[in-house]
Amino acid sequence: MDILQILVNGIVLGALYACIAVGFSLVWGVLNVINMLHGSFIILGGYLTFFAWFYLGLNPILVLPAVALVLYLLGFALQYLFINKVVTAPVLTTLTLTFGLDMILYNLMTVYFTATPRRVTLDLGIVEFLGVVTPVDRLLGMGLALLLTALLYLVMRGSTIGRAIVAVRMDRQAAALMGIRVNRIYAITFGIGALMAGAAGAVFAMVFPVTTNLTGVFLGKAFVICVIGGLGSVPGALVGGLALGVIESFAGFLLGPQHAITVGFVLMLILLVVRPTGLVGVKGYE
Amino acid sequence: MSGILRLEGVSKAFGGIRAVNDVSFALEEGEIVGLIGPNGAGKTTLVNLITGVHPLTAGRVVFAGADVTRQKPFQAARRGLARTFQIVQPFPQMSVLENVAAGALFGGAPDTMADALDEARRELAFVGLEPLAETPAASLTLPNRKRLELAKSLAMRPKVLLLDEVNAGLNAAEIDGALELIRQIAARGVTILIIEHLMKVVLSISQRILVLHHGELIAEGAPRAVVENEKVIEAYLGAKFAARFKQQGSAHV
Amino acid sequence: MGGDGTSTKLSGPAVLSRKPLAYAALALWVGLLAATPLLGDNYTVRIAITIAMFTAMALSWNFIGGFTGYPSFSTAAFFGIGCYVGALAQRNGIPLVVAWTLATLAVALFAAALGLIILRLKGHYFAIGSIAVVEVVRLIVSSWGSVTGGGDGLNVPLLQGGPEAVSAIVLYVMLAIMLAAFGATVLVDRGRLGFGLRCINQNEDAADMVGIDTTRYKIAAYSLSALFCGTVGAVYASWVGYIDPTDSFSILLTVKVPVMALLGGAGTVFGPIVGTGVFVLLEEFFWANFLEWNRAILGGIIVFLIFFLPGGILRLDYRRLWRDLLARRARQRSAEAAE
Incomplete structure (x- = not known):
């Protein structure tokens, strides 16, 4: 295969990865919580999109905002009712709690949706450019993923809510003194994290089959991307996602597809030790 | 030099x-x-x-x-070569005695836990914290935390x-007390x-x-x-x- | 949170006086588990084995997660490597007990080397790093087909004897590992190492400043948390006769073991034993009765644990609970009497 093709495949994948990780990174960065539910949120978004398309015949792109809203509400409720109560506890507690919640959500999904791989088939054909062949649905997926990531970036930078989130991240107590309701901001942040996961899942379902068996894989990707790109910033997640996509693409070509994922994890472990701030290494959420 | x-x-x-x-x-x-x-x-x-x-x-x-x-x-x-911190650094959930014993056991040279505890009691008496030996370090007042920090350092035989x-x-009054204590420490040859x-x-x-x-x-x-x-x-x-x-x-x- | 544990060692005859009782209860518990081959059917023995092996692992995790306060999620890596080293050694004609020993040593060495690297991380980064280790090892094992059999797994030579005899042997070996882990816990708890680890748990910088070689202490704790898991893995492989990467390096296992220790009380000597017993019995009950929902129910237990038993079963103030209960009943009575 030609290098350009591998690169393009990597970038397409990487854009999807960035979209997967950006919500996880937001939650980790602002709440200091490792959200073990993230993988299940993505799959839930994918399933909801699939069912809306398959049974109701709706256009998946039009369904996406609705799916995102559902996930936002779910995330908001989980944070408001459960995670907020222990949000200042040590990692062991918050991680275990989100893992427990994930077990419940996962079980619900396997019972009601089963683990059958589901995919929205759009049949948009392929494009060829400079000898590089890419299915159009993947390009669409990449475009949507980048758009969503950019939207989050703009919201974080420009909106009142975004600024409030940044303020809470920087100094929880000072933010509280300035009249920001910290618990509500936490719930909104977690909701946005879930929203981004759901939207990413919806995009994913248009490109690849999704199944509950993939929750762990997606969660793993989010870990790796956050560490590669650096925690708590949209550009960090974007760089991390693209880097991981390209690395996996080349590693798969050079070492065989079964090693592609391993390379990502090993890289992550090395970076964790050598440069925990990641490649971008910014502090503060925008 | x-x-x-x-x-x-x-x-x-x-x-x-x-x-x-x-x-x-x-x-x-x-x-x-x-x-x-x-x-x-x-x-x-x-x-x-x-x-x-x-x-x-x-x-x-x-x-x-x-x-x-x-x-x-x-x-x-x-x-x-012992130090104290500008912001005091106790082991918050341990008792005052255990805090000082940690200094003695790891920084000093006692052979057994019992020796370390004896040493710790002596240093607590020296800084005047003996009555509070069994209270958790986290509940001490700031001047007492500073005294604890001193006792912990002294237990390391610096x-x-x-x-x-x-x-x-x-x-001001607390500073006078602390300075007096520092003079006494110096008198021990530290x-x-x-x-x-x-x-x-x-x-x-x-x-x-x-x-x-x-x-x-x-x-x-x-x-x-x-x-x-x-x-x-x-x-x-x-x-x-x-x-x-x-x-x-x-x-x- | 470490308060209860620390006071057992240095001060507090009150705690000491309760200790003989705790040891007697432990002896009774071990006796009961050991008697299952005589008392119950093979299913009961299997539960006893499960309890013994998870207790050994929960006690192990307690060294790094409980005493030292490092949120380690690498138990499955240690267990899985133990499975594979034991299985591969046996397949190459190495005698059973030697293979188990080899697995133990290999895992301890692996943990010490790994600890040197990842124990420099703290908090969330350490947690993520320790989970990543499980994934990396699993991926390496699955893709290194020529040696490990890859995703197809490995057959392990079965133990000699009928199913009942095999179960009994496995049970006694697992109980022995569990008691060894308990013995190590008691020694660490009373000694210099345990004291140093608790200091690190509460304030690592201050621990460094009083002369604790924090790197060495943490590596010791991490290796101790690995060693018995390695043995358990090797014995488990011999027991089930077949291992594969998904089963040996399961993320579920890596979170379940800390949850068991937390359930009983992390950082206490008896907590992991109590927590594991309760957890395994609950799990078996739910498996048997709500097969389809068992994962959700386990999740529910975890959520319940975090909110209602944050310090674990052993840290509950039972005397106060009892007093509250009595007071409430007394109030009710007086209210009734007034009517």
């Missing part, structure tokens, strides 16, 4: 910022020396360099005749004790470097004063002489004030 603790051309740069620049001095055994300087002068960084918290960019630290430039903090503690702002946050940004506190207790400003040693000598040193006044009050000060011809600080 000899001395129990000697710094030779010690420098530290964080990125491009020179936090400590070419600092040399020596402490003689049994001395009480004050290290003063305005906020941000690099005093705590210097303590961190001496005790191995940060690696040096350049220079050498010699303790009791051995080059200890590359030591780790725990090695410093075991060698008899030859040199670096006291980083032990008086910060204390009121060499003391006392770090302060309040000049007044150290003047009464120190035999010698070092002044750090922007990471450099700008003056060294007897307390009186240092106070009247023009550079020192300038560092504390700014150039304009110093000039006016000079015009008035009086140097009451």
Whole structure:
């Protein structure tokens, strides 16, 4: 295969990865919580999109905002009712709690949706450019993923809510003194994290089959991307996602597809030790 | 040059910022020396360099005749180079006694846990915390936490004790008590470097004063002489004030 | 949180006086588990084995997660490597007990080397790093087909004897590992190492400053948390006769073991034993009765644990609970009497 093709495949994948990780990174960065539910949120978004398309015949792109809203509400409720109560506890507690919640959500999904791989088939054909062949649905997926990531970036930078989130991240107590309701901001942040996961899942379902068996894989990707790109910033997640996509693409070509994922994890472990701030290494959420 | 603790051309740069620049001095055994300087002068960084918290960019630290430039903090503690923190660092959920016993067991040289506990009780009596031996460290008042910090350091049988702002946050009466305690520690033969940004506190207790400003040693000598040193006044009050000060011809600080 | 544990060692005859009782209860518990081959059917013995092996692992995790306070999620890596080293050694003709020993040593060495690297991380980064280790090892094992059999797994030579005899042997070996882990816990708890680890748990910088070689202490704790998991893995492989990467390096296992220790009380000597017993029995009950929902129910237990038993079963103030209960009943009575 030609290098350009591998690169393009990597970038397409990487854009999807960035979209997967950006919500996880937001939650980790602002709440200091490792959200073990993230993988299940993505799959839930994918399933909801699939069912809306398959049974109701709706256009998946039009369904996406609705799916995102559902996930936002779910995330908001989980944070408001459960995670907020222990949000200042040590990692062991918050991680275990989100893992427990994930077990419940996962079980619900396997019972009601089963683990059958589901995919929205759009049949948009392929494009060829400079000898590089890419299915159009993947390009669409990449475009949507980048758009969503950019939207989050703009919201974080420009909106009142975004600024409030940044303020809470920087100094929880000072933010509280300035009249920001910290618990509500936490719930909104977690909701946005879930929203981004759901939207990413919806995009994913248009490109690849999704199944509950993939929750762990997606969660793993989010870990790796956050560490590669650096925690708590949209550009960090974007760089991390693209880097991981390209690395996996080349590693798969050079070492065989079964090693592609391993390379990502090993890289992550090395970076964790050598440069925990990641490649971008910014502090503060925008 | 000899001395129990000697710094030779010690420098530290964080990125491009020179936090400590070419600092040399020596402490003689049994001395009480004050290290003063305005906020941000690099005093705590210097303590961190001496005790191995940060690696040096350049220079050498010699303790009791051995080059200890590359030591780790725990090695410093075991060698008899103890420190207290500006922000007190207890083991919050352990009792006061256990806190001090930790210092004795790991930093000192008792053979058994029982010996370490005996040692800890002696030091608690010395600093006057004995009645509170069984209370959790987290529930102590600030002056008592400072005393605990001292007892913990003393239990390590230090030859040199670096006291980083032990008086910060204390009121006048509490400071007097703390200074009295420091004198008693010195009477046991422990060499003391006392770090302060309040000049007044150290003047009464120190035999010698070092002044750090922007990471450099700008003056060294007897307390009186240092106070009247023009550079020192300038560092504390700014150039304009110093000039006016000079015009008035009086140097009451 | 470490308060209860620390006071057992240094001060507090009150705690000491309760200790003989705790040891007696433990002896009774071990006796009961050991008697299952005589008392119950093979299913009961299987539960006893499960309890013994998870207790050994929960006690192990307690060294790093409980005493030292490092949120380690690498248990599955240690267990899985133990499975594979034991299985591969046996397949190459190495005698059973030697293979188990080899697995133990290999895992301890692996943990010490790994600890040197990842114990420099703290908090969230350490947690993520320790989970990543499980994934990396699993991926390496699955893709290194020529040696490990890859995703197809490995057959392990079965133990000699009928099913009942095999179960009994496995049970006694697992109980022995569990008691060894308990013995190590008691020694660490009373000694210099345990005291140092608790200091690190509460304030690592201060621990460094009082002369504790924190790196060495943490590596010791991490290796101790690995060692027995390695043995358990090797014995488990011999027991089930077949291992594969998904089963040996399961993320579920890596979270379940800390949850068991937390359930009983992390950082206490008896907590992991109590927590594991309760957890395994609950799990078996739910498996048997709500097969489809067992994962959700486990999740529910975890959520319940975090909110209602944050310090674990052993840290509950039972005397106060009892007093409250009595007071409430007394109030009710007086209210009734007033009517």
